[in-house]
Amino acid sequence: MTGNARPASLEVGGIKAKALAAAAHILATQGADDLSLRAIAETAGIGLASIYHYFASKEDLLLNLAVEGFDGLRRDILQFQADPAFGSPMRGGHRAFFNCAETRPALFSLMFSERLMARHEPLRQAEHATFLAYQAAVEADVRIPEPHKETAALAIWALGRGIAAILSSQPDGKLPDEVAEKLFAGAAYLIDHSPGET
Amino acid sequence: MTGNARPASLEVGGIKAKALAAAAHILATQGADDLSLRAIAETAGIGLASIYHYFASKEDLLLNLAVEGFDGLRRDILQFQADPAFGSPMRGGHRAFFNCAETRPALFSLMFSERLMARHEPLRQAEHATFLAYQAAVEADVRIPEPHKETAALAIWALGRGIAAILSSQPDGKLPDEVAEKLFAGAAYLIDHSPGET
DNA sequence: GGCATTGTCGAACAGCGTTCGAAGGCGCCC
DNA sequence: GGGCGCCTTCGAACGCTGTTCGACAATGCC
Numbered sequence: 191m192t193g194n195a196r197p198a199s200l201e202v203g204g205i206k207a208k209a210l211a212a213a214a215h216i217l218a219t220q221g222a223d224d225l226s227l228r229a230i231a232e233t234a235g236i237g238l239a240s241i242y243h244y245f246a247s248k249e250d251l252l253l254n255l256a257v258e259g260f261d262g263l264r265r266d267i268l269q270f271q272a273d274p275a276f277g278s279p280m281r282g283g284h285r286a287f288f289n290c291a292e293t294r295p296a297l298f299s300l301m302f303s304e305r306l307m308a309r310h311e312p313l314r315q316a317e318h319a320t321f322l323a324y325q326a327a328v329e330a331d332v333r334i335p336e337p338h339k340e341t342a343a344l345a346i347w348a349l350g351r352g353i354a355a356i357l358s359s360q361p362d363g364k365l366p367d368e369v370a371e372k373l374f375a376g377a378a379y380l381i382d383h384s385p386g387e388t
Numbered sequence: 389m390t391g392n393a394r395p396a397s398l399e400v401g402g403i404k405a406k407a408l409a410a411a412a413h414i415l416a417t418q419g420a421d422d423l424s425l426r427a428i429a430e431t432a433g434i435g436l437a438s439i440y441h442y443f444a445s446k447e448d449l450l451l452n453l454a455v456e457g458f459d460g461l462r463r464d465i466l467q468f469q470a471d472p473a474f475g476s477p478m479r480g481g482h483r484a485f486f487n488c489a490e491t492r493p494a495l496f497s498l499m500f501s502e503r504l505m506a507r508h509e510p511l512r513q514a515e516h517a518t519f520l521a522y523q524a525a526v527e528a529d530v531r532i533p534e535p536h537k538e539t540a541a542l543a544i545w546a547l548g549r550g551i552a553a554i555l556s557s558q559p560d561g562k563l564p565d566e567v568a569e570k571l572f573a574g575a576a577y578l579i580d581h582s583p584g585e586t
Numbered sequence: 587g588g589c590a591t592t593g594t595c596g597a598a599c600a601g602c603g604t605t606c607g608a609a610g611g612c613g614c615c616c
Numbered sequence: 617g618g619g620c621g622c623c624t625t626c627g628a629a630c631g632c633t634g635t636t637c638g639a640c641a642a643t644g645c646c
Contacts, residue, residue, distance in 0.1 A: 205593085222503075226633065227634065228634095236595090237594060238595075238596085239596075240593075240595065242634095247635080248633095299503075304553055307557035308558060308559050311559075341573040341574035342577050345575045345577065347550075348550035348554055348574075348575070349543065350550065351549075352545075352548065352551070353543075353550070355546075358502045361507070361509075369542075372538065372539045373539070373543060373546065376536070376539035377546070379539060379540050379543065380547070380578040383581055424601085424602065435625060436603095436627085437604090437606090437628095438624075440603095441624065445604080446602095446604090
């Protein structure tokens, strides 16, 4: 936008990385509606058609962005569940998950986009790898009895996805406090059948 | 396109109903990607610009479609929960919910579209009214102890939404049997902490 | 130095949602 | 009955989108 007179050779990264970074930036600052290829090209300081030498389509670019997002989330889950500051591995996992949903809502929506996931195996794989990291956190938790740990982890993952969907269905991305309290209290009840914390 | 020589006075319904019916038909038979205003106009046998006399935008039309969808789902939940064939009111509610998700997946996705819900209060209201019908089914269930019924209903609703999201994230709309079994077993465990049925 | 390969991009295309202005049908009032 | 005005309907156009194409520069190899 402001005239960038620097020669291209001094710019960081190739076109592929620049396009992905620009897309992530637009997604974070303006939202999915404004994420056009022209906007990406302009933000990245590259030509529109150049994108097609590295991505088969816009959907392919978004797919790469979403997979990158899962890589980051998986790392956060692994890191947070090992951090004793969160009280338990499972709570660390939850924090990583909802952190991502709250601080990068548009990317989070893209990552869990049903349309994109149904169409692309690599995205399903990335989600599954992230789930496995989360499952480890659940299985380390004392609240779930052994024979149910595997199935419960899957259901709690689904529960998290549903809660995230509800959150991002609100105009400002968050529920009224009273409803949010009920929702998390209900989730805590489902997980350990006592009014604990998630 | 095939010459429809019939005078408009013999057609059923006004433009608004015809457009909504055409949109629902395209959504059910071809999916959301092919749901263009031109396709709607052609299927409905009306002019493209006529749609704009009854809907402010394409999004407004989709909003009406989604609200209609919730009206139907709410009716189904109320009816199914009163049907003893489902074993319990809560199971009836689940059946109505997943029936809708499985038999009309594109409409279901539209109804629960985070983008649409975040932008339109009427859709949030329609979803809330549907949830209240579902909540009645949960509160009639014996498995949830009284003090948790209200919060648990909300969390189970979120769980249902998450499970539906997982289902429609699969290429053919359904999970491998083994995973589906684990998921439902996990959900059953969360609901009553014993390997019952959902 | 010449040539093939690769990378980059401006320009054009078809499709989309949307708008505009004109035309048709209809009732109402003088 | 004739003229007026409103409400519907729609063909044509606009700007935008994702995508493609062909030309041009850059790069590495012989």
